[in-house]
Amino acid sequence: MQDRRHGLESQRWQRGLVRLLRAALLLTALAFFAASTDRYRIGSDWTANLSNGVSKASRRVLKGMPKPVLVVAAARPGTFREERAKALLDAYRRAGERFEYRLLDPRQASARARELGVERPGRARVEYDGRVELIPTLTESALTNALYRTAHGKDRWIGAVTGHGERHLRGRANHDLGLFSQLLEKRGFRVREFSPAEAGGIPDNLALLVIASPRTGWLEGEEALVENYLEQGQPLLWLQDPDDRRDVSGAGGERRHGSAGVPGPLPGLWNALGLRWARGVLVSRHAAAFRRLPRHVSLLARYPPHPITEGFERLTLFPGAGPIGMPPAKPAAGSSSFRARVFLESSDQTYLSPVDVDGSSHLEGDANGSGPYPLGIALTRQAGAQTQRVSVLGDADFLSNRYLANQGNLELGLRIIDWLSAPPIAIPTDTSGAPDRSIALHGRALQALAFFAFLGLPGVLAALGGLSWWRRKRL
Numbered sequence: 004m005q006d007r008r009h010g011l012e013s014q015r016w017q018r019g020l021v022r023l024l025r026a027a028l029l030l031t032a033l034a035f036f037a038a039s040t041d042r043y044r045i046g047s048d049w050t051a052n053l054s055n056g057v058s059k060a061s062r063r064v065l066k067g068m069p070k071p072v073l074v075v076a077a078a079r080p081g082t083f084r085e086e087r088a089k090a091l092l093d094a095y096r097r098a099g100e101r102f103e104y105r106l107l108d109p110r111q112a113s114a115r116a117r118e119l120g121v122e123r124p125g126r127a128r129v130e131y132d133g134r135v136e137l138i139p140t141l142t143e144s145a146l147t148n149a150l151y152r153t154a155h156g157k158d159r160w161i162g163a164v165t166g167h168g169e170r171h172l173r174g175r176a177n178h179d180l181g182l183f184s185q186l187l188e189k190r191g192f193r194v195r196e197f198s199p200a201e202a203g204g205i206p207d208n209l210a211l212l213v214i215a216s217p218r219t220g221w222l223e224g225e226e227a228l229v230e231n232y233l234e235q236g237q238p239l240l241w242l243q244d245p246d247d248r249r250d251v252s253g254a255g256g257e258r259r260h261g262s263a264g265v266p267g268p269l270p271g272l273w274n275a276l277g278l279r280w281a282r283g284v285l286v287s288r289h290a291a292a293f294r295r296l297p298r299h300v301s302l303l304a305r306y307p308p309h310p311i312t313e314g315f316e317r318l319t320l321f322p323g324a325g326p327i328g329m330p331p332a333k334p335a336a337g338s339s340s341f342r343a344r345v346f347l348e349s350s351d352q353t354y355l356s357p358v359d360v361d362g363s364s365h366l367e368g369d370a371n372g373s374g375p376y377p378l379g380i381a382l383t384r385q386a387g388a389q390t391q392r393v394s395v396l397g398d399a400d401f402l403s404n405r406y407l408a409n410q411g412n413l414e415l416g417l418r419i420i421d422w423l424s425a426p427p428i429a430i431p432t433d434t435s436g437a438p439d440r441s442i443a444l445h446g447r448a449l450q451a452l453a454f455f456a457f458l459g460l461p462g463v464l465a466a467l468g469g470l471s472w473w474r475r476k477r478l
Contacts, residue, residue, distance in 0.1 A: 056094050056097070056098065057094050057095055057098050057143060057147075058143065058147075060147060061095070061098065061143060061146075061147040061150075062098045062099075064147050064150050064151050064154065065095065065098050065099035065102060065150065066099075067154060068099070068101065068131060068150065068154045069101070070101065070131060070132050071101045071103065071131075072099065072101055072102045072103065072129070072130070072131050072150065073103050073104070073105070073129075073130045073131075074092060074095075074102070074103070074104040074105075074127055074128065074129050074130075074146070075104070075105050075107055075119055075121060075127065075128045075130075076088045076092065076104060076105075076106055076107065076121065076126070076127040076128075076141055077106075077107050077108075077109045077116055077121035077122065077123060077124050077125065077126045077127070078106050078107070078108070078124055078125075079108055079109070079110065079124055080106075080108055082124070084124050084125060085106065087141075088106065088125075088127075088141055089106065091141065091142075091143060091146070092104040092106075095146070107119070107121060109121065109122050109123065109124060120137045121137075125139075125140050125141055125314070126138060126139060126140075126141070127141045127145075127146065127149075129146070129149045129150060129153055130153075131150070131153040131154060132153065132154075134153045134191045135153070135189070135190065135191070136149035136150075136152055136153050136190055136191070137149075137190065137417070139314075139315070139414050139417070139418065140313065140314035140315070142313070142314065144310065144313075145421075148421060148425050149421075151425075152190075152191065152421075152424065153191065159191060159192050159193065159210040159424065160192070160193050160194075160195060160206065160208055160209050160210055161184075161187060161192050161193070161194050161195070161209070161210060161211045161212075161213060161420075162195055162196070162197055162205070162206055162209045162211070162212050162213065163194070163195070163196045163197075163212075163213040163214075163215060164196075164197070164198070164199060164212070164213070164214050164215075164217070164229075165196045165197065165198050166198035166199075166200060166201070167217035167218065167219045167220070167221055168217055168218030168219045169214065169215045169216060169217050169218070170215040170216055170242075170399055170403065171196065171215075172184040172194050172196055172213065172215065173194065173196065174404075175404065176404065177403060177404050177405040178400070178403050178404075178405070179403065179404055180215060180399075180402050180403060180404070180407075181404055182404045182407050182408075183402045183404075183407055183413070183416055186413070186417070187420065190417075192210070192420075192424075199225040199228045199229070200222055200224070200225050204228055205228055205229065205231075205232040209237065210238070210424050211238050211239070211240060211420070211423050211424055212229070212232060212237065212238070212239050212240070213239075213240045213241075213242075214229075214239070214240070214241045214242070214243075214269075215242050215399055216242050216243050216244045216399040217269075221269060226269050226271050226272055227271070229269070229272055230271055230272055230275050233272070233275060233276075233391075233393070235386075236386025236387060236389065236391040237391070238391065238392045238393065238423045238424065239393045239394070239423075240393075240394050240396075240419065240420070240423055241272075241393070241394070241395045241396070242396050242398065242399035242402070243280075243325075243395070243396070243397060243398075243399070244323060244324075244325065244397075244398060244399050244400065245282065245283060245284050245323065245324065245325025245397060245398075276341060276382060276393060276395065277341050277343065277382075278327060278328060278329070278343065278380060278382075278395060279327075279328035280325075280327065280328065281325065281326040281327060281328045281355070281376070282325070282357065283325055283326065283355040283356055283357050284299055284323055284324070284325055284355070284356045285299070285301050285321075285324050285325065285326060285349050285353045285354075285355060285356075285374070285376055285378075286298050286299055286353060286354055286355075286356045287299075287300065287301060287302065287350075287352060287353050288352045288353065288354065297322070299322060299323045299356075300320055300321065300322045300323075301320070301321040301322075301324050301349050301350075301353060301378070302318060302319075302320060302350070303318070303319045303320075303321065303347060303348075303349065303350070303378070304318050304350075305350075306346065306347065306348075307344070307345050307346055307347075307348060309344055309345075309346035309381060310422055311346045311381060311394075311415075311418050311419055311422045312346050312347075312415075312418070315411070315414070315415065315418065317410055317411025317414060317415075318410040318411055319401065319410055319411045319412050319415050320401060320406060320409045320410055320412060321347075321349075321378060321397075321398045321400070321401045322398070322400040322401070322406060323398065323400055324349070324378050324397050324398035324400075324401075325397040325398065326349070326355065326376035326377055326378065326397055327377050327378065327379075327380050327395060327396075327397045328377075329343060329345065329377055329380070340384045341382040341383065341384045341393065342382065342383050342384060343380050343381070343382050344380070344381050344382075344383075345377045345379065345380060345381075346379050346380070346381050347377070347378040347379030347396065348374070348375040348376060348377050348378055348379075349374040349375050349376045349378055350374055350375060351373050351374045351375050352373065352374070353373065353374040353375070353376060354373060354374070355376065377397075378396060378397050378398065379394065379395070379396045379397070379419075380394070380395045380396075381393075381394050381422070382394070382395070392422065392423050392425065393423075394419055394422070394423055396419075401415075401416070402416045
C-alpha cells in the first residue's frame with residue numbers, strides 16, 4: 004500500500020516537473036521571439052499593388068547603399084500626412100537594413116525644421132555619406148530618386164554652355180543664375196561652364212547639359228556637338244527667353260527673321276527635338292490688379308499633370324515668358340522620336356504680344372486671343388536601356404538671381420533638375436489601385452454566404468465548444 008502511494012506521489016511529482024519544464028520552455032521561446040522582433044524586422048507585402056511595401060527599383064537602390072541612411076520628414080502629429088509618411092518610411096526601413104527615419108513636427112521644432120530645410124509638412128531630408136538631398140513632397144518616386152542621387156552624387160557635373168551671351172550659372176548679376184547654382188552645389192552637384200568651341204566638344208562626364216538663353220549665333224560645328232550629345236541619350240535643360248529668339252542660324256550665316264512656327268536659335272537642335280518657337284511675349288490681362296507687377300509677368304497657379312509638378316501647389320512667376328509650339332499629334336515619318344508633354348502652361352487670361360526683330364516688345368497684341376499657352380515642355384524617349392529626358396522652357400528669368408526667391412520658383416527649378424537627373428532605372432511615379440477590390444455576389448452565391456454567416460459559422464463555433472466540454476468531462 005505504501006509502495007503504491009509512493010508511486011502515485013512520484014508520478015505526480017514527475018508530471019509537475021514536466022509542466023514546469025513546458026512553462027519554462029514557453030517563456031524562453033516568448034522571450035527569444037520578443038528579443039528577435041526588437042532587433043530584427045521581418046515583413047511581407049501580399050497586396051496586389053505592393054501598397055504596404057516598396058517597388059523592386061527602390062529595393063535595388065537601397066541594396067546599393069552600404070552606409071547608414073537617415074531621412075527626416077516633416078509631419079504634424081495625428082494628421083493623415085503623418086500616417087502616410089510613417090507607412091512609406093516603415094516600408095523603406097523593412098527593405099533596407101541601414102535605413103532609419105525621424106518624423107519632425109515643424110510647429111514644435113520650427114528652428115530645427117528651418118535648419119534642416121523641412122519647415123513645411125510633406126518635405127523630407129535625405130542624409131547619406133555626407134551628402135544631403137531635400138524632397139519637396141514625400142513620395143516613393145521622389146524618395147528613391149533622392150536616395151539614388153545621394154548614393155551616386157560624387158561626380159555629378161552640370162555643364163552650362165557659354166560664349167554666346169548666355170546667362171552665367173556662376174554670375175552675380177540680376178539676370179544670372181548664380182544663386183540657383185549655389186543651391187545645386189549644396190545638394191551634391193558640381194557646376195562648371197565651358198565653351199564647346201574652345202573645349203572641342205561636350206564633356207562626357209556631365210549629368211546634365213544646360214543652355215541658358217544664348218543671345219548670339221553659334222558656330223555650325225558647335226550646334227552639331229550638342230546634337231551629337233543628344234543622340235547619345237544624354238539629358239538637356241534649355242531655357243530660352245522670347246526676346247533672345249533672334250533666329251540666328253550661325254556665325255556668318257544668313258539671319259532669318261521668322262514669325263510664329265519658324266525655327267529660332269539653334270534651328271538644327273530645335274528640329275531634332277521636334278518642337279517649334281512661337282514668337283511673342285505672354286501678357287497677363289489681370290496683372291494690373293497686383294501692385295508693382297508688370298503686365299509681362301505670367302502667374303502660374305495650376306499645372307498639367309506630370310512627375311515634375313506632382314503635388315506642387317505653389318504660385319510661380321515667369322517674367323517675359325514666351326510660348327513654345329508643341330509638335331503635331333502624329334509626327335511625320337523620320338521626325339523626332341521624342342514624346343512631348345506640357346508641364347507648364349499660362350492661364351487662360353493671357354494673350355500673345357509680338358516681339359520685334361531687335362527683340363523688343365510693345366506689349367501689344369490681340370487681347371481677344373486667350374491662353375493657355377505652353378511654357379514648359381518635357382520630352383522623353385527610349386535610349387537603349389534608359390529613358391532620355393529633355394526639358395525646354397520659354398523663360399530663363401524665373402531662375403535668375405532676381406526672381407529665384409519669389410513664391411515657388413526655386414522649388415520648381417529643383418524639381419526640374421531632379422527629374423532631368425533621375426536615375427537610369429525604372430522608378431514608379433504613381434501607385435495604381437489594386438485589381439478586383441469590389442466583390443459582386445448574386446443569386447445562390449449571396450444566399451450561401453448569408454447562410455454561412457448566420458447559421459454555419461455559429462454552428463461551427465457551437466460544435467467546437469461542445470467538443471471541448473465533452474473532452475474535459477471525460478478527464
